[in-house]
Amino acid sequence: MRRCLEISLRGKGYTAPNPMVGAVIVHRGVITGEGYHKIYGGAHAETNAIGNVKDPGTLKDSTLYVNLEPCSHFGKTPPCTDLIIKCGIPRVVIGTADPNPLVSGRGITRLKENGIEVNGGILESDCRHINRRFFTWNLHRRPWIILKWAQSADGFIDLVRAPGSPVGPNWITSKTARILVHKWRAEEQAILAGTNTVLKDNPRLNVRLWSGRDPLRVVIDRSLKLGRQHHVLDNSISTVVFTEPCKTSTAKERVYPAEGNNIRYVPLLFDDTVGMQMLNYLHSQDIQSLIIEGGAYTLSRFIEKNLWDEARVFTGPKDFRKGVKAPSLQGKIVRQMETGNSHLQFIYNSSSEFIP
Incomplete structure (x- = not known):
């Protein structure tokens, strides 16, 4: 999760009004892919991380780590949850839930409904702090x-x-x-x-x-x-x-x-x-x-x-x-x-x- 936070910062100044997000894919203890949200309107971190995995066959035995709940709605890009489900990734570890009302727990629910193990609240305070601008805008308007x-x-x-x-x-x-x-x-x-x-x-x-x-x-x-x-x-x-x-x-x-x-x-x-x-x-x-x-x-x-x-x-x-x-x-x-x-x-x- 710390690696997710580290690479998410590469998008600072370019992702707003989207949050800064980093994703890491681990297969049998080895990082096989990672990615971050580079620019508003561009591919999300999960999509970039999955795209960087050289052997897609390993995804069915991998864990996806991401500092913010994957989106489950159509915006400028398709839902990340759909791609995760399609790739057969069995486990997702999330730093914190998304405060955006369009997401807010729906991404986690959709993953679980499709048999994916979801663990949350990992380094949650750090994950919220790095996106304090995004959280303040959504929660305090x-x-x-x-x-x-x-x-x-x-x-x-x-x-x-x-x-x-x-x-x-x-x-x-x-x-x-x-x-x-x-x-x-x-x-x-x-x-x-x-x-x-x-x-x-x-x-x-x-x-x-x-x-x-x-x-x-x-x-x-x-x-x-x-x-x-x-x-x-x-x-x-x-x-x-x-x-x-x-x-x-x-x-x-x-x-x-x-x-x-x-x-x-x-x-x-x-x-x-x-x-x-x-x-x-x-x-x-x-x-x-x-x-x-x-x-x-x-x-x-x-x-x-x-x-x-x-x-x-x-x-x-x-x-x-x-x-x-x-x-x-x-x-x-x-x-x-x-x-x-x-x-x-x-x-x-x-x-x-x-x-x-």
Whole structure:
């Protein structure tokens, strides 16, 4: 099962909104085939593993290991359970049941109904954790939320910007840390920033220092302060702008009137539930993970509403002495490391069911 988890990670950043799945076939104590789900819409892990077995005749005396319950419904590919049954595999070992209502126990039932021995719950906590984005989307109907920021050694997220200050970030971390951040962007489905961050830093919110897909850009622009001069509205990649209802038509006329472009304005009521409204919209678009790279205000609003699952916090070596205070966060530190000139902490929400 650990091998299943190991190879499943090869699909990270490419399988969403599907989960990451690895499968291993063992015949008389020897691995004869393995495979993983490579890309959304492509063959599933079980199909790839079976296809890699050189002698199909051994399948009738083999065990299939897989970290997630095999699917039993027709989607973009046929049901994996049908292939397992057809190949005569007598035993299947599963890490955890699938939370997807279209599967959720049905795959296990179908295998058992066809005389296949099924064992489940193997390394279940690890199997759920690796697909925490998929589980959160299905069980809580929102994306997995990652907060990310860098702070000075004395706890500031930014310097105070005087009127007329140059636009651009006040770097706290080294390029090594920034490369890591771009790797994270390539692994997640969406990235969010608020109006002030865009006005002060003019970020691109894309992937440049790593190989991979650009996430969906999500921008909060309640009063339509942003325009074509800002990178997030350069129309180069898919972008969602959350704004007030009465401003939406004006935004389309002023910024990108052409149909079929990459920018979509989404009206929201900016009341006490606005954070959840954003998450509901992203859920409706099959977005299972969201990095919030906002400033102190945006990050703090999500923290206050307990709308976060994980935080990744860099602490650099500089003292700012004064500036904008970094957000205050209580949670469980699950990992720490040094990267470049910075100390990096991975913090989980203490109420999370996916703490590793």
